[in-house]
Amino acid sequence: MGTQGFRFVVEKRCEDSWARTGVLGTPHGEIRTPVFAPVGTQATVKTMAPRELKELGVSLIVANTYHLYLRPGVEIVAEMGGLHSLMGWDGPILTDSGGFQVFSMEHLREVDEDGVTFRSHIDGSEHRLTPEKSIAVQEQLGADLVVALDVCPPYPSDREYNRVALDRTHLWAERCLKAQTRHDQLMFGVVQGGTYPDLREEGARYVASLDFPGIAIGGLSVGEPKELMHNMLDVTIPLLPEDKPRHLLGVGSPEDLFECVARGIDIFDCALPTRVARNGTFFTPQGRLNIRNAEYRDDSGPVMEGCSCYTCLTFSRAYLRHLVIAKEILGLHLATLHNLHFMIQLMRAIRTAIEEGSYARLREQFLGGYRTADYDAAKRDRRAWVGKLRDSGGVGND
């Protein structure tokens, strides 16, 4: 790769799908793939101390460049010795490019060929994000994995919009590669193309042709139906090199892990498990459980039978419901802990199944028993969340 301290090895391939296991070595330790990375937008996975993340077996954290650039400020992070040192996490970290947040602030930004001018959601101050700036900031933050600045169109958006965005994404990708001065960070180029199969193919070919040691797929799970996301992966993945890790940005739910691992994704990051936890929603093999429901008022059982997390081993549904209803912080923490444990264990089971040749069976079994939050409900969730962010002047991700 030409990048120091990294290696990526595909270890085992599934015979029934494009699923694969591998190891991504980084200067801060090995990541066994496929992997789920919790999101720690402001240099903290909300409610979780780093020692608790370690205990859960978390092997990669994602932090958001946009947020950290504004607060505490990239100079502060650099002065504190970088993100790892700042947040007391000595495992691998990935930072995104900052683009997703900036593009989501429709009324606060202006895009041109060279970059984006935007206003801070915190104090309204004006800032400029260019490919070079994104890489410079990510170099100061000091994560192990970094992402090239791309243009992320909303869903739905027309073909012309996506055409322009894709061209710009490719120009910026090359500028990002040129801008890199640190060689101890592994950079992901980003495949865009909206929901247009031919644009996705073009994006995949272009990014694969550049010298990126990792490939990210962006612009999905932004409101489009799941089938459309799967179709886009189906056209993208075959065009990507086998020997580079593939990161599906901002995905996903438990069911997404199964569907997208089957389509050849190695790395996932998503704020969903931690975000819904803070609303009292717990993941179980049967689907999401909302602990606020009155039926749990006097339920002495654990949230999830057989779960080995601290929350399930120690507390009843009745107590967790009490904490959430009484707005106690401990409730948010214990729900977050459980959901992350659930995701990490799920990914562990997925890796084992791929290794043992039983992935197709596991996938069928899980998806057969798991009642997914339906499309409309998921869209409502998302709308409520985005609305809340707007009300508070905040910007994603976690």
Add this chain to the structure above:
Amino acid sequence: MGTQGFRFVVEKRCEDSWARTGVLGTPHGEIRTPVFAPVGTQATVKTMAPRELKELGVSLIVANTYHLYLRPGVEIVAEMGGLHSLMGWDGPILTDSGGFQVFSMEHLREVDEDGVTFRSHIDGSEHRLTPEKSIAVQEQLGADLVVALDVCPPYPSDREYNRVALDRTHLWAERCLKAQTRHDQLMFGVVQGGTYPDLREEGARYVASLDFPGIAIGGLSVGEPKELMHNMLDVTIPLLPEDKPRHLLGVGSPEDLFECVARGIDIFDCALPTRVARNGTFFTPQGRLNIRNAEYRDDSGPVMEGCSCYTCLTFSRAYLRHLVIAKEILGLHLATLHNLHFMIQLMRAIRTAIEEGSYARLREQFLGGYRTADYDAAKRDRRAWVGKLRDSGGVGND
């Protein structure tokens, strides 16, 4: 004492003050006194998991009967096997009588000879608290230590008010003793008397004459100057039996521990360390440190040099400031953890000093180096807190 599973032994007495060490054995383990108990109003010490409290060496938790009676409801707690089982804490617990909260809700309650009628701060529903009811509820909650229902006058209040309140407190004390049916709970009678030395003496004599295995001192630290609180202890303590544990309700700050241990107090409980933590205030041997101050923006040192808590061993002032400014829950948690560690370690040092005959020196040394939050600032703090509670329709304690 006639109470099963308990013993209280005074082990060592200070030669320069009334300070003493002892052991209070309970059905859920031993408490080495003097002891500081964190407050877990709603059956959770805010932001802290029970395993973290264990790790800190917490040996007693206080929970609030008023709050638990209303939410989740005493029947739910009983159905879940009592407070210990509900909250996953197998160490000793004390519940208060519910009186302090009810009396603090001036516009929502009406007192008569027999008890208090009040409205829930949550849903406005009407309830009745009598001595018998308080004990019945505390028996259902199932704490190790329980407190008789008293009348707690505000500060300032006139002599006549305190006269009536004291008589009523004594009548209710006897009714509480009579109402007790469980013999695995140790009951504290409460000494009242406001800031009137003769009433305090009368209260002390009366409560000491009854068959309470523990003595609590109430109605202090409710807004009066510190000297007045100390004076009240000076007249009260000599009238109390030597062989019963003494609990100073709702106190105190680090400086209070030193002053009141010297006056013969064995048990303290206070929400201050956890409450101010959630405002970004950390205790240090030099006084309170507000992490929001701009000077900590790029301070890479720990909050407290030489502190062995997880927070200080792992994170810089700059990071903790970032978390608090960015309203991250982890910041509230890490501050709470540090402050509780500080209080527990301080009490440990106090016990050791009493044992080694160096308490007077430790007290002088600590109070010499510790800049106390001055009286006016403390009063402002308190007002702001009470105001916030009123705004949110909430009622103390933590």
